[in-house]
Amino acid sequence: MAQKKQTYREAINEIEEILDKIENDELDVDELVEKVKKVTELLRFCKDKLYATQDEVEKALKDIDN
Amino acid sequence: MAQKKQTYREAINEIEEILDKIENDELDVDELVEKVKKVTELLRFCKDKLYATQDEVEKALKDIDN
Amino acid sequence: MAQKKQTYREAINEIEEILDKIENDELDVDELVEKVKKVTELLRFCKDKLYATQDEVEKALKDIDN
Amino acid sequence: MAQKKQTYREAINEIEEILDKIENDELDVDELVEKVKKVTELLRFCKDKLYATQDEVEKALKDIDN
């Protein structure tokens, strides 16, 4: 889906935004854990795209007749 | 307690404010004990918060690799 | 006693005031003994307060290191 | 005695007054002896008072150091 293609970039943008904030001291220690968790989630999401098998895609491809 | 609601940032600011006052002789002997106690409390609070944060961050980072 | 309520700062100010009077010859010999006694009392009060403060502060500081 | 009630300051003032009179020839020979006696009495009074003061003051000052 088109949205799926965008999500990776968005995820990356969000990660970079958060990293910038941490680096530029715009983030309090209080917020740090939450934000780090958010980044790891996003990274996990992106990595899954690289490594994980998406069954529905596999199935869809199998269904194509040619 | 009210202190629990205090953020790390506020605690650090308060610590630095008190330290400045001690350094710049803006503090009376009368206030000294109280203020030193306050600073030690705040430092303990910050340290605890910092260690907790560190643990959580490390845990989050480990989660990415799994 | 009323003196217990006196702050270190007030004591120092009073010492200073009496000293100024002695130094500027505003004091009669007749008053001298009384004033000197007052000053020594104030000095003693300040010393005691200072040492008490030192003890308390050192205790507080030791607590941090543990 | 009335003299006991006299302050050191008053005594000094009286001494100075008499000395001024002697110096400015405002005194009769007839009065001289009496006045000189008065001054010596006053001086003795002041001296005594001063020594007493000194003793008390030194005692008070020693107390500070202990």
Next chain:
Amino acid sequence: MAQKKQTYREAINEIEEILDKIENDELDVDELVEKVKKVTELLRFCKDKLYATQDEVEKALKDIDN
């Protein structure tokens, strides 16, 4: 004697009065002897009084040193 009650000041005044009279020729030769005798008496009186005063003053001054 009445003369003892006379003060140094009165004696001096009388001397000067008599001297004035002698000078101004208001004095008869007839009275001269008597008046001169009077003057010498008065001078003697003054001198004695002065020496006595000096002695007493010195005695008084010595008393202070003791």
Next chain:
Amino acid sequence: MAQKKQTYREAINEIEEILDKIENDELDVDELVEKVKKVTELLRFCKDKLYATQDEVEKALKDIDN
């Protein structure tokens, strides 16, 4: 004698009166001898009195210096 009671001052006055008369020619030859005799008598009297006075005065003055 009545003359002894006469004062130096009266004597001098009488002398001068007679002298005035002689000078003003108010005196008859007849009286002259008699008057001259009178004057010499008076002069003698005055001289004696004066020298006696001088002696006594000097004696008195010597007493002052002693």
Next chain:
Amino acid sequence: MEGQLTLTQLNERIKSTLQDAFSEQLWIIAEIAEMKVNRTGHCYLELIDKENKTEEITARARATIWSWQFRFIQPYFETTTGQTLSAGLKVLISVSIEFHEVYGYSLNIKDIDPTYTLGDIARRRAEIINRLSDEGIIDMNKEIPLADIPSRIAIISSPTAAGYEDFINQLYNNQAGYHFYTKLFAATMQGNEAAKSVITALDAIYDYEHLFDVVVIIRGGGSQVDLACFDDYNLAQHIAQFPLPVLTGIGHEKDDTISDLVAHTRLKTPTAVAEFLIGKLNVVDNELETLKFALEEISSNKLSEEENRVNHALRMLKPFVVNKIEKSKRILDQKNMRVKSAVRGEINQQQLALTHFFTALSSDSQLYLKLKNKELQTLSSKATLKTKFGISSEKQHLAAIERSISTGIKQLVDKQKYRLQSLEKNKELVDPITILKRGFSITLKEGKAIKNDSHVSEGEYIETILAEGKIASIIQKKE
């Protein structure tokens, strides 16, 4: 009929006439319509010429290339042009005209100039490129952004081709373990049917466009020179306008085909395409790793920065506090010292003042007494002086009186003497005695001469002096 010729004679005469007319070799341009090589290596061709626009065949000729020549000509041509020497090509050939009595007219090809064919191909390619360009589609496929993670791949390939196998192996055995999704859309990848076949495959993929990130056209293991089909306009048009990025890996080392040109990305071989795709995922993976590393670093920096801050505050606290207390102690000590010195100073000052007063008293009173003494002495000498002066001035007074007495008397006496003298003289004239002797008498009242009767009264006692003797009488009557 005389002069009648046999076919053989005719053909012999044609042959000799042709030989005379075309004794030399000629360079001619023709299109290869057919071409085959027999077992012995001889190459038999059919050459044609076409009307440019109508494509109507305007000439046809058989041609041969003898095997010994073909062995040189063919590789030279093919390596120079990158094209298989095959039907459809336009060629510039050096020919000799042959005429065989039995087989008739044919051309024996001695040489082919590959530069002509090259030019022709280039021209045709340029035409196609111009056309694609004019139609505005030449870069269309390039403009489609390639997905960041192009893992869903539609493959157009011959399923039996070694290149396809290489591609699949390469992709699925990637070291990182990236997961790819592939779907093969089989097509003929060489020969005249190839373009059409690939287009059919593209159309099939088009129906499932949303399931794919990328289309891959690969060919491998086939002839390196059989690429003309990928210069096909129709194929190029399809590729260019395909809504998914098309990657090519059709195995040509030298020039790009037009298909390569319009494709999103042109790669040399199927393996290269696989590497390219893995590389894309690698980039993402690296980016993710970088971000992860950055996250680690930044958050640990942040935390250690904060830890430093806290530790710094902790380290500073003690010295600050100790310093503060020491300072306060010093201040107290200073105050203590100040108290002592001020108090002692004050007492010393007072002592000095008392001593001063005493000295002043003693000197003042002595001075006073001296003054008085002097006054007395002055008075005493004044008394002596004045008394002595008084007496001596009295003496002078007396002396003056004495002097004036003696002078007064002397003058008086002198005066009397003179008077006496003049009287003596007058006496001569008015000597009363003389007069008296003449009978005159002097009447005296109380010793004084009466010169006027007003001086006397009746009954008074008067004396009358005569020249000789005196008469005493009482006045009885005044006349």
